[in-house]
Amino acid sequence: MNSTLSSAAVSVRGLTKQYGSRRVLDGVDLDIARGETYALLGPNGAGKSTAIEVLEGVRRAMSGDISVLGEHPLSAPRVWKSRIGIVAQSTGDAGPYTPRELIAHFATLYPNPRGVDEVLDLVGLTEQAKTRATKLSGGQQRRLDVALGIIGRPELVFLDEPTTGFDPEARRHFWAMLDGLTGEGAAVLLTTHYLDEAEYLADRVGVLSGGRIVAEATPELLGGAEARTPVVSWRDAAGVRHEERTAVPGVVVERLMHEAREIGIPTGPAELEVRRPALEDIYLNLIGANGAER
Numbered sequence: 125m126n127s128t129l130s131s132a133a134v135s136v137r138g139l140t141k142q143y144g145s146r147r148v149l150d151g152v153d154l155d156i157a158r159g160e161t162y163a164l165l166g167p168n169g170a171g172k173s174t175a176i177e178v179l180e181g182v183r184r185a186m187s188g189d190i191s192v193l194g195e196h197p198l199s200a201p202r203v204w205k206s207r208i209g210i211v212a213q214s215t216g217d218a219g220p221y222t223p224r225e226l227i228a229h230f231a232t233l234y235p236n237p238r239g240v241d242e243v244l245d246l247v248g249l250t251e252q253a254k255t256r257a258t259k260l261s262g263g264q265q266r267r268l269d270v271a272l273g274i275i276g277r278p279e280l281v282f283l284d285e286p287t288t289g290f291d292p293e294a295r296r297h298f299w300a301m302l303d304g305l306t307g308e309g310a311a312v313l314l315t316t317h318y319l320d321e322a323e324y325l326a327d328r329v330g331v332l333s334g335g336r337i338v339a340e341a342t343p344e345l346l347g348g349a350e351a352r353t354p355v356v357s358w359r360d361a362a363g364v365r366h367e368e369r370t371a372v373p374g375v376v377v378e379r380l381m382h383e384a385r386e387i388g389i390p391t392g393p394a395e396l397e398v399r400r401p402a403l404e405d406i407y408l409n410l411i412g413a414n415g416a417e418r
């Protein structure tokens with residue numbers, strides 16, 4: 125995070141949004157600092173895209189105080205649009221054009237765009253620069269979406285499930301690219317269903333469930349320190365299964381081995397295992413506790 129820029133990139137209080145009689149967002153509070161990467165997590169249908177679209181000025185909220193780069197998205201001056209970058213979940217038809225042509229065209233819409241070659245390289249499309257966009261693979265088309273979202277050197281980038289369809293190598297490449305972007309001070313609001321992606325990229329993650337942010341922290345601290353405490357499990361000589369949460373699993377394992385040897389079991393207790401809860405376990409617990417949307 126860039127600590128020299130302190131004013132918020134996004135500041136939201138009490139955001140609500142309803143489709144017909146169905147309330148999708150029910151009082152969302154959200155702050156994203158300049159230079160911060162924030163991953164918004166939540167099950168399918170939780171309202172992540174809806175929230176992003178409200179912040180982009182594409183959808184109208186029912187209520188709430190919303191400030192994005194210091195402006196309300198629906199009353200922001202034209203130049204505000206050039207300060208944000210949007211990679212939506214689905215994008216339109218690219219027509220008969222190549223990535224180079226599309227990126228070059230989009231570059232003309234911004235006052236201070238990146239170079240076309242630089243962006244092609246950043247997203248890993250240099251080799252496909254002259255291939256018709258419609259002939260690109262799904263992952264390559266997604267990279268083109270990202271290219272069009274960052275060509276204008278945005279101060280804030282909205283990335284709605286940006287790496288869906290990427291192969292593992294492309295995903296790593298994308299992560300490195302994003303490191304470069306945020307290194308230049310851009311704030312990022314990202315949605316993803318890949319918990320490893322959130323863990324790698326995000327300064328903070330928020331979990332949207334039941335229309336609200338139900339948990340928010342750095343990836344290391346989500347769910348509280350307790351949630352990350354390792355669990356030692358084993359089966360005793362009578363076949364009864366035990367679990368012990370402990371910050372010192374090695375000490376517990378040592379004790380169990382010693383106790384087992386004492387009663388003539390040199391190999392230790394059956395099914396002895398140490399589990400360290402991953403972000404995914406903690407996320408699933410949070411979603412479970414707050415009722416998943418389906």
Ligand SMILES: Nc1ncnc2c1ncn2[C@@H]1O[C@H](COP(=O)(O)OP(=O)(O)OP(=O)(O)O)[C@@H](O)[C@H]1O
Binds near residue numbers: 143
């Ligand atoms: N234009 C719309 N009209 C009516 N309902 C909508 C509209 N757009 C979205 N919804 C509904 O609002 C809810 C939230 O949708 P949204 O796309 O914001 O969720 P999401 O968290 O982004 O989901 P996903 O992870 O599947 O992309 C869903 O139940 C969806 O069906």
